[in-house]
Amino acid sequence: MGFKLGILGLGTVGCGTVQLLSNCDGRHPLLEEIEIYRVGVQNPDKPREVELAKGVLTTDLEAIVTDPEIDIVVEVMGGLEPARELMLKAIRNGKHVVTANKAAISRFGDELYTAANQAGVYVMLEASVGGGIPVIQPLKQSLSVNQIQAVTGIINGTTNYILTRMQDEGSSFDDVLADAQKLGYAEADPTADVEGLDAADKIAILASIAFDGGINREDVYCEGIRQISKTDIEYAQKLGFVIKLLGIAKKVNQSSLSVRVHPTLVPSGHPLASINGVNNAIFVEGEPIGEVMFFGPGAGAGATASAVSSDILNLVSQLISLPESSSKDSKYKIPNLNPLLASFHQKDCQLAPPEELVTRFYGRFLTKDQPGVIGKLGTCFGKCGVSLESVVQTGFQDKLAEIVVVTHDVTEGSFHKALDEIRNLEAIDSIPSLLRVL
Numbered sequence: 001m002g003f004k005l006g007i008l009g010l011g012t013v014g015c016g017t018v019q020l021l022s023n024c025d026g027r028h029p030l031l032e033e034i035e036i037y038r039v040g041v042q043n044p045d046k047p048r049e050v051e052l053a054k055g056v057l058t059t060d061l062e063a064i065v066t067d068p069e070i071d072i073v074v075e076v077m078g079g080l081e082p083a084r085e086l087m088l089k090a091i092r093n094g095k096h097v098v099t100a101n102k103a104a105i106s107r108f109g110d111e112l113y114t115a116a117n118q119a120g121v122y123v124m125l126e127a128s129v130g131g132g133i134p135v136i137q138p139l140k141q142s143l144s145v146n147q148i149q150a151v152t153g154i155i156n157g158t159t160n161y162i163l164t165r166m167q168d169e170g171s172s173f174d175d176v177l178a179d180a181q182k183l184g185y186a187e188a189d190p191t192a193d194v195e196g197l198d199a200a201d202k203i204a205i206l207a208s209i210a211f212d213g214g215i216n217r218e219d220v221y222c223e224g225i226r227q228i229s230k231t232d233i234e235y236a237q238k239l240g241f242v243i244k245l246l247g248i249a250k251k252v253n254q255s256s257l258s259v260r261v262h263p264t265l266v267p268s269g270h271p272l273a274s275i276n277g278v279n280n281a282i283f284v285e286g287e288p289i290g291e292v293m294f295f296g297p298g299a300g301a302g303a304t305a306s307a308v309s310s311d312i313l314n315l316v317s318q319l320i321s322l323p324e325s326s327s328k329d330s331k332y333k334i335p336n337l338n339p340l341l342a343s344f345h346q347k348d349c350q351l352a353p354p355e356e357l358v359t360r361f362y363g364r365f366l367t368k369d370q371p372g373v374i375g376k377l378g379t380c381f382g383k384c385g386v387s388l389e390s391v392v393q394t395g396f397q398d399k400l401a402e403i404v405v406v407t408h409d410v411t412e413g414s415f416h417k418a419l420d421e422i423r424n425l426e427a428i429d430s431i432p433s434l435l436r437v438l
């Protein structure tokens with residue numbers, strides 16, 4: 001066997017990867033060149049779904065990333081530290097890195113890529129976004145000749161599962177979340193999923209590749225789905241939309257981007273509207289290609305292992321073609337990294353100020369049931385340059401009239417100025433929800 005792997009972590013993704021690499025039948029023959037040499041975990045006594053040869057399992061992760069025998073380090077332990085430090089150490093020790101860690105890549109991508117390019121090694125991250133869906137390599141390779149205008153994705157399976165069930169069954173957020181936890185879809189601490197943080201990590205990574213520049217993760221606007229109610233899902237349906245948590249990275253002008261995550265009303269005819277359950281999809285718009293959508297399982301042992309293993313295979317295909325002399329001098333260092341596989345940022349991307357972003361809005365208002373209240377709302381919007389696409393009043397809640405408004409494209413600044421005026425109207429009781437419309 002030619003190439004030795006050091007795997008950091010043997011949980012869901014680690015086990016899936018070991019299983020896939022241990023059964024090469026019917027898969028690419030280059031997989032036969034790979035040896036699982038060391039696997040690092042926290043608790044060596046934990047029962048595992050996979051069996052490893054004697055001496056492979058260790059708790060000394062430091063020894064894995066510095067072991068001269070190891071060619072490729074596969075980081076599937078998750079978290080920020082010590083994952084970052086271990087990946088950096090692996091790189092400085094001349095090892096290629098494959099990672100599924102979106103939290104670390106979205107924050108430390110620049111640092112890792114710079115170190116890797118200096119060391120002449122690759123950092124591969126297909127599993128970090130969209131699980132098994134090939135999207136990182138397609139953006140870096142097949143689509144890289146396009147000028148990308150927007151990348152819009154359903155990139156968190158847990159929230160898509162929750163929203164789909166709320167829509168199909170009319171259940172409440174809390175009930176579906178409890179069920180998703182019982183079924184093992186949502187984690188014990190679902191904060192990163194439901195608050196949109198996981199999707200924000202992923203859209204930051206996609207944006208950095210599609211627009212070829214570093215994204216400051218802290219600048220990614222992020223709203224989760226906790227506040228989504230059955231009422232909004234029903235109104236959305238009546239108006240011809242479904243509510244999805246979207247990650248959106250979009251060119252605003254020649255020099256700036258908008259990168260954000262928020263629940264969004266998606267027109268029912270849009271390809272993303274039909275992506276249900278734990279599935280993910282990434283919709284890319286570019287010139288000259290037009291529209292392309294990647295769809296599939298965004299998480300899970302097997303799907304994610306497929307992405308991790310394809311990265312490993314890509315690396316093996318590079319290593320195997322190195323000239324004999326370079327492999328003798330420095331076993332790992334690649335003198336000229338393949339620019340279609342290497343990760344680097346040409347620049348830092350500028351994000352447009354949120355108030356300049358242009359979008360449609362959906363707003364639900366509870367008002368006193370007085371004559372002329374719809375007119376007063378319309379006047380406030382009109383004064384601030386917000387043009388309305390539709391206004392409906394279908395129901396009452398506790399003697400308050402419920403008015404739902406969908407705007408045409410407006411700047412966030414103008415919309416919020418109108419809301420400030422509306423809040424001051426005597427007839428307004430409350431504004432239970434404000435959502436953006438794709």
Ligand SMILES: NC(=O)c1ccc[n+]([C@@H]2O[C@H](COP(=O)([O-])OP(=O)(O)OC[C@H]3O[C@@H](n4cnc5c(N)ncnc54)[C@H](OP(=O)(O)O)[C@@H]3O)[C@@H](O)[C@H]2O)c1
Pocket residue numbers: 008009010011012013014040041042043044046061075076077078079082100101102103127128131298299300301304
């Ligand atoms: N699960 C998915 O479907 C999925 C999909 C895409 C991407 N990812 C990403 O893949 C990574 C792994 O996720 P996972 O679901 O496989 O996680 P997991 O099931 O929690 O497994 C984590 C593994 O890493 C080990 N580990 C964690 N911290 C460690 C430390 N400080 N020292 C030694 N070992 C440590 C754990 O050891 P013990 O077993 O001894 O506790 C465990 O084996 C994360 O970055 C995640 O975001 C996951």
Ligand SMILES: N[C@@H](CCO)C(=O)O
Pocket residue numbers: 131155156157158159193198298299300
């Ligand atoms: N928690 C993530 C796992 C995959 O990254 C999700 O629900 O999509």
Ligand code: NA
Pocket residue numbers: 126127128129130131132133134135136307
């Ligand atoms: Na992927």
